[in-house]
Amino acid sequence: MTKPIPAPAVKRLSLYLHQLENLAEKGIERISSKELAKSLQFTSAQVRRDLATFGQFGRRGVGYEIGPLTKSLRKIMGTDKTRNIILIGVGNLGRALVRHRGFRRRGFLMVGAFDIKPEKIGKKVGSLKIRHIRQMPRFVKNKNIRLALLTTSASASQEVFDQLARAGIRGVLSFAPGKLQKPPGVAIGQVDIAANLEQLAFSLTSEE
């Protein structure tokens, strides 16, 4: 029986990892659950519990060695080797994502950008040439791509998602609102900016 891993814990792993990288840059080599917790506004028990979910990384009486721990967490997250990613839908948001600096630092490399509009094909976005989505399946196969960002309109997103799934993509991060129907074996993440804003707006209503 594979033990189930709490999704919230995985979410926090990202934060731990990011924080540890910052600390390493400052030359710090060890940290206790208490200190790490304080910097992220969590409790020390939470940090220990989370890390313990994935293995035994600390030394009693001492704390965690940042170097080895960072390495282990990267491996767990699947970002110990650089992962190639592609983007479908080169609109405003798509363009910004292709140029986004943050991915590289976290182990992701944007290697392809696709769209369906003829007038966009062949143009450049950042250092990438925009390809027709027709060429996506071969590209995915050749370069062994597993992850894609989806920034098409809501109306096109299900159709494009299905194409990605057929092409062998294993995880899709969608920026379109609306639930995607997913086949088994493909993971979906969704970033809904307007929904996030609405949640903020809600917290205002209770206070004013």
Next chain:
Amino acid sequence: MTKPIPAPAVKRLSLYLHQLENLAEKGIERISSKELAKSLQFTSAQVRRDLATFGQFGRRGVGYEIGPLTKSLRKIMGTDKTRNIILIGVGNLGRALVRHRGFRRRGFLMVGAFDIKPEKIGKKVGSLKIRHIRQMPRFVKNKNIRLALLTTSASASQEVFDQLARAGIRGVLSFAPGKLQKPPGVAIGQVDIAANLEQLAFSLTSEE
């Protein structure tokens, strides 16, 4: 005693609202918890429980009237009247967000864009003139702005956040990685795209 409202329920309210708007466009006037649930891949009990958290909207034996329910939910979310928002940090992502079509539809109107770089000031992004962040506090006060999007670098985000809080902003949606230290009375939302990608990458490791 004000009863506490589960944060996950608020998150789902956004989804209900969006779905109901879609249904209304199709001319549908009534829906049962079961049908609404199916379209979002939730359970009917969940839908009923969530809606009941905020009031009594349904009729037994019948279901929910889409028109009135939509109106009520908008009011609850605080988006029944258009809310003005501003953006700080006109980089790649900022530019995309200013031009983003989705906000208007959800009741948000982008009315100001600010940056600190002299060479950007006075240029246009979409239909907005970029202003110096120095002018932000007066702008916020005059136009009575409550919400802001923050797309500065991680290193600047805490400093800018504090300025926003001092200017009277009540909710900030940040796109920079790293936890912000927040004063009471200001709500924070965070969108960390790289972290979302990492979570997808994680789900891959367990399967391959």
Next chain:
DNA sequence: CCCTGTGAACCTGTTCACAGCG
């Protein structure tokens, strides 16, 4: 009889508190 609204059971994830190792 249909479908909502809701106590109660259940379950999952968090916090507590301490045993155990360095």
Next chain:
DNA sequence: CGCTGTGAACAGGTTCACAGGG
């Protein structure tokens, strides 16, 4: 003695199952 790792208690949210109105 310090700090991790972890059973056990706890809390919050979800699901069940049914009472009750239309």
